[in-house]
Amino acid sequence: MGGDFLFFIEATVSGLTAGVxxxxxxxxxxxxxxASGIFNFAQGVMALFAALTxxxxxxxxxxxxxxxxxxxxxxxxxxxxxxERLVLQHMVNQDxxxxxxxxxxxxxxLEGLGDILWGSDVKVLDIGIPQGALDxxxxxxxIYIEKLEIVAAATGAVLVMVLAVFFSKxxxxxxxxxxxxxxxxxxxxxxxxxxxxxxxxxVAGIVxxxxxxxxxxxxxxxxxxxxxxxxxxPVLILGGFTSIPGAIVGGLIIGVGxxxxxxYFGSLVGxxxxxxFAYVLALAFLLFRPQGLFGEKIIERV
Amino acid sequence: xxxxxxxVGDTLLKVENISLGFGGVQALSxxxxxxxxxEILAIIGPNGAGKTSMLNVINGFYHPQEGAITFKGEVRRxxxxxxxxxxxxxxTFQNVALFRGMSTLxxxxxxxxxxxxxxxxxxxxxxxxxxxxxMVHRRRVEEIIDFLEIQAIRRTPVGRxxxxxQKRVELARALAMEPELLLLDEPMAGMNVEEKEDMCRFxxxxxxxxxxxxxxxEHDMGVVMDISDRVVVLDYGRKLADGTPDExxxxxxxxDAYLGVPHA
Numbered sequence: 429m430g431g432d433f434l435f436f437i438e439a440t441v442s443g444l445t446a447g448v449x450x451x452x453x454x455x456x457x458x459x460x461x462x463a464s465g466i467f468n469f470a471q472g473v474m475a476l477f478a479a480l481t482x483x484x485x486x487x488x489x490x491x492x493x494x495x496x497x498x499x500x501x502x503x504x505x506x507x508x509x510x511x512e513r514l515v516l517q518h519m520v521n522q523d524x525x526x527x528x529x530x531x532x533x534x535x536x537x538l539e540g541l542g543d544i545l546w547g548s549d550v551k552v553l554d555i556g557i558p559q560g561a562l563d564x565x566x567x568x569x570x571i572y573i574e575k576l577e578i579v580a581a582a583t584g585a586v587l588v589m590v591l592a593v594f595f596s597k598x599x600x601x602x603x604x605x606x607x608x609x610x611x612x613x614x615x616x617x618x619x620x621x622x623x624x625x626x627x628x629x630x631v632a633g634i635v636x637x638x639x640x641x642x643x644x645x646x647x648x649x650x651x652x653x654x655x656x657x658x659x660x661x662p663v664l665i666l667g668g669f670t671s672i673p674g675a676i677v678g679g680l681i682i683g684v685g686x687x688x689x690x691x692y693f694g695s696l697v698g699x700x701x702x703x704x705f706a707y708v709l710a711l712a713f714l715l716f717r718p719q720g721l722f723g724e725k726i727i728e729r730v
Numbered sequence: 731x732x733x734x735x736x737x738v739g740d741t742l743l744k745v746e747n748i749s750l751g752f753g754g755v756q757a758l759s760x761x762x763x764x765x766x767x768x769e770i771l772a773i774i775g776p777n778g779a780g781k782t783s784m785l786n787v788i789n790g791f792y793h794p795q796e797g798a799i800t801f802k803g804e805v806r807r808x809x810x811x812x813x814x815x816x817x818x819x820x821x822t823f824q825n826v827a828l829f830r831g832m833s834t835l836x837x838x839x840x841x842x843x844x845x846x847x848x849x850x851x852x853x854x855x856x857x858x859x860x861x862x863x864x865m866v867h868r869r870r871v872e873e874i875i876d877f878l879e880i881q882a883i884r885r886t887p888v889g890r891x892x893x894x895x896q897k898r899v900e901l902a903r904a905l906a907m908e909p910e911l912l913l914l915d916e917p918m919a920g921m922n923v924e925e926k927e928d929m930c931r932f933x934x935x936x937x938x939x940x941x942x943x944x945x946x947x948e949h950d951m952g953v954v955m956d957i958s959d960r961v962v963v964l965d966y967g968r969k970l971a972d973g974t975p976d977e978x979x980x981x982x983x984x985x986d987a988y989l990g991v992p993h994a
Binding site: 597598599602603605606608609610612613614615616617618619620670 | 789791811812814815816820821823827828829830831832836839840841842843844846860864903904907
């Protein structure tokens with residue numbers, strides 16, 4: 429029985445840490461959705477682009493990891509500014525669906541740009557995050573947990589705390605929420621839409637970079653990285669599109685749920701539950717609690 | 731009749747020969763009007779007369795094809811919302827435009843946005859100067875909350891408030907900007923008698939205690955005649971009359987526009 433229990437713990441922890449990785453991606457979506465009501469289809473590609481840029485800067489220019497990270501943050505901020513300039517500015521007061529379509533276009537542009545600038549081969553991303561298992565856990569208890577996953581979890585936690593305080597307690601955080609609620613009213617109190625959009629896309633870009641670093645370190649930087657955005661969708665549906673804590677909890681539930689489902693029910697249906705479990709869970713949520721666990725319930729006064 | 735103690739001063743804002751069209755529709759045709767310091771100016775007219783368009787031109791939501799706007803001596807072809815807010819023009823909206831997901835307090839705090847200066851970095855860390863600044867502005871907002879008697883709904887998300895209170899929160903947000911010119915788009919629309927009386931009292935108090943210049947759009951003629959110093963009448967995008975409530979009431983054009991002209 430002892431072995432079973434250890435296996436359960438191992439699966440749970442590994443689910444939790446995988447969940448944090450999903451959350452990191454979902455977080456980028458939530459930020460932009462919260463502040464501008466746009467569902468940013470390009471979020472996954474932004475993570476890919478950030479990771480590609482980071483690797484490219486390190487490989488081609490021989491920059492030290494931390495210099496390259498700072499430079500990539502700079503690139504993501506410039507990118508945010510360009511997106512505002514070239515895309516969003518011309519889309520003010522358009523329907524959400526039109527903005528959504530423009531982010532699909534953006535996704536393809538970014539993917540192509542990454543390809544042209546840095547090439548399309550799979551790259552190894554090594555910025556010195558320790559790899560391999562935590563030895564003492566493995567030796568003393570026989571539990572296998574990746575160091576990288578622990579680093580990812582810690583980074584995710586810090587990121588969420590900073591963002592939560594930023595959104596709820598500061599002037600810019602309030603301005604972000606104000607813009608999300610009502611463009612005209614926000615303008616009338618002197619909030620500059622353009623500044624807010626540049627800020628929020630920059631922050632989303634930086635979150636994408638963090639996600640890109642974690643996923644890239646784990647499985648290499650390749651174009652399939654942009655597909656992790658698909659995994660973020662059920663996380664968003666579970667957590668609610670407007671909730672930062674929701675993105676985290678949603679990610680954890682899906683991470684753990686996948687693992688448990690695979691272990692305990694996988695044999696019943698011939699395995700591979702892990703691949704579709706998240707989507708079925710999201711479907712159930714759409715049926716019974718469409719605003720997600722933490723989303724703002726839409727109140728309509730009649 | 732209310733007795734105003736403050737003295738109406740020089741011209742604060744002047745719009746000259748404003749024309750604004752949307753495709754084939756001419757919303758405003760060659761309109762000039764001025765708003766004087768410390769006065770309460772009412773803009774009235776039938777539906778579709780161009781009243782809201784006029785406010786939108788003044789605070790920069792609409793850019794007129796022709797004309798000029800002079801605010802505090804500075805002449806502009808058109809306002810921009812950011813400049814308007816920065817220069818001291820605040821407004822409310824016909825269909826309440828609050829930040830629905832946020833509490834009353836946070837809504838009002840957004841009005842302090844332009845007056846808060848601490849840097850992005852401090853704010854991210856919510857540390858030192860940013861925190862102190864937050865406190866100072868919070869105090870000012872509490873004064874406004876007391877003034878408008880909305881203490882009880884401080885923490886309530888505004889989406890849940892009844893309409894009358896939402897309008898009051900919207901006024902509070904505008905007041906938090908400490909504006910020189912306050913534009914109110916139908917501040918009493920859809921209110922019951924009691925709420926209307928409260929709102930009237932607040933408008934007059936704001937004008938008298940803070941000396942804020944107010945331009946308001948209102949359909950309730952009783953209210954308009956009671957509280958305003960001057961009245962501008964618009965009809966089909968044109969200016970029909972401009973003067974004291976008594977002058978406007980006696981103006982034949984105005985009577986025709988409101989009561990119709992007999993076809994004889």
